């Protein structure tokens with residue numbers, strides 16, 4: 274039997290919600306959650322880059338490993354915990370970022386949907402008003418005052434500023450936004466919008482935050 278356990282037990286973070294991979298059982302990751310693996314192991318996601326290093330999407334870890342093992346992608350960044358998977362005859366660094374061997378053309382698909390995860394990523398998980406760690410989303414023009422739920426009117430915010438601001442406008446408070454919020458550009462944002470979190474190792478590949 275191949276040893277399917279990672280060489281050391283990492284502090285795995287669940288990084289995504291949504292549908293699980295329907296790929297066939299993989300000899301590297303096991304048919305299902307291997308004994309001893311935390312549930313988040315199966316929820317690990319890997320950033321997939323085009324040959325040009327343009328981010329395309331995030332894929333489940335199992336799919337990423339299949340792509341690498343089949344020679345369709347190479348590992349650009351290994352997992353920050355340095356985890357290694359073993360099969361009977363080889364070992365493979367657990368990837369955080371992989372790059373396709375062949376270029377794929379992806380059609381442009383318009384405006385990125387606004388999700389909490391994508392908004393937090395756009396604002397670097399920092400409160401736009403004070404720079405503290407953001408825990409919530411603030412509507413710059415409060416919804417009670419007709420403010421829309423849009424990229425241009427939503428910002429990452431800490432609970433303290435959110436409570437202080439309440440249903441007042443920035444001019445009423447004398448507050449200012451450092452940068453006008455806007456929708457992030459780049460089609461990968463659409464694909465990342467479905468994730469609840471992103472590996473910090475991905476950030477250099479995601480481009481400059483839009484706000």
Ligand SMILES: [Zn+2]
Pocket residue numbers: 400401402403404405430431432433434435
């Ligand atoms: Zn704040």
